[in-house]
Structure formats: structure tokens, C-alpha cells
Amino acid sequence: MFIETEGTPNPATLKFLPGRDVMGLSTADFASAVTAVRSPLATDLFALQGVARVFLGGDFVTVTKNDEISWQTLKPQVLGVIMDHFVAGRPVVDGDEADFDEEDVDPADREVVDQIKELLDTRVRPAVAGDGGDIVFRGFREGVVRLHMQGACSGCPSSSATLKHGIENMLKHYIPEVVGVEQVEL
DSSP states (O other): OOOEEEEOSSTTEEEEEOSSOSSTTOOEEESSTGGGTTOHHHHHHHTSTTEEEEEEOSSOEEEEEOTTSOHHHHHHHHHHHHHHHHHHTOOSSSSOOOOOOOOEEOGGGHHHHHHHHHHIIIIIHHHHHHTTEEEEEEEEETTEEEEEEEETTTTOTTHHHIIIIIIHHHHHHHOTTOOEEEEOOO
């Protein structure tokens, strides 16, 4: 098994591409070992010293490290864990892979929300996935779109600029009801 790696805009994060499906159409973001209990792969990655966050994308795994370890030391260990996991045929996530967090949306805004989600799914999420992350819609109230950044995008120095200058401007351009975008943490 050959696993490619790619850098991301976040220097503390690397994207690992095992050349196979990881989560398919779903994603999973684990900010700590405690939250990773439903994922054997994420649990094994958090067992490595220095792993601070694990994000599982459609066909990639994004790992964020802390400042106490270098990629030169950690990268081979991460590659070994990912390779061992897939060669053993273990599940990536136990049970239901979907994340059913509730959205904060006024039912009267359903048509606008559908337009927002369509733009996010077709124009934003593919680009963000290319950088090893994901962006998830969390709500729309009084013209403000609430989004959650995951994976390499979480904590990335450029994520605020991406939200304000990229995503907010695009949504305002196509959907006049949008007056702003804000990042939310779960």
C-alpha cells in the first residue's frame, strides 16, 4: 500500500491519501482522543505522541500535530498506523458514520438555506477538501451564515480570511439575504 502525503495551508497539519475510500461522502472530525472513541483509526493515531487532531475525509486522513514534535519524527509513525489499519481491514468508524448535529435555521428561510448549502457543496467544500479539511453548515439566522471549519482548516491561520473574504463575499454576491458569515466551534 502506497500512501501519498500533501502539505496544507496549516503548517501543523498534513494530509495523508491512502489511495482508497476513507469516509466516502461523510466526514468525521476528532479534536481529542476522548472524542475519537468511535473511530479505531483515529484512536490509533491519537495514541501517537504529538497528535492533536484527526480529520477523516472522503479519501484522505488529515492529522494535526502539536508543537512538541516535528513532522520528520511523526510522519513515518502516522504512515505506519494508517497502513496497518487499512491492511488489517478494520473499520474507519464504528457504527453510524453520519454526524447529525442540529442546524439553527428559521423554517421560513428554508429556500435560502438550500441555496447556501448548494453553493457550499459545489464551490467551497471541494476546495477546502483539497487543503485537507471541510466546512460544515451549522445555521442561518437574521442573514448570518454559521459555519464550522474542520480538519486542516480548524485552527489554520488563513481560515478567518477564507471565511470573511472568500466565502462571505461569494455568498453575499449570489444570495442577497446573506449579510455575514461567522465561524462556530462545536
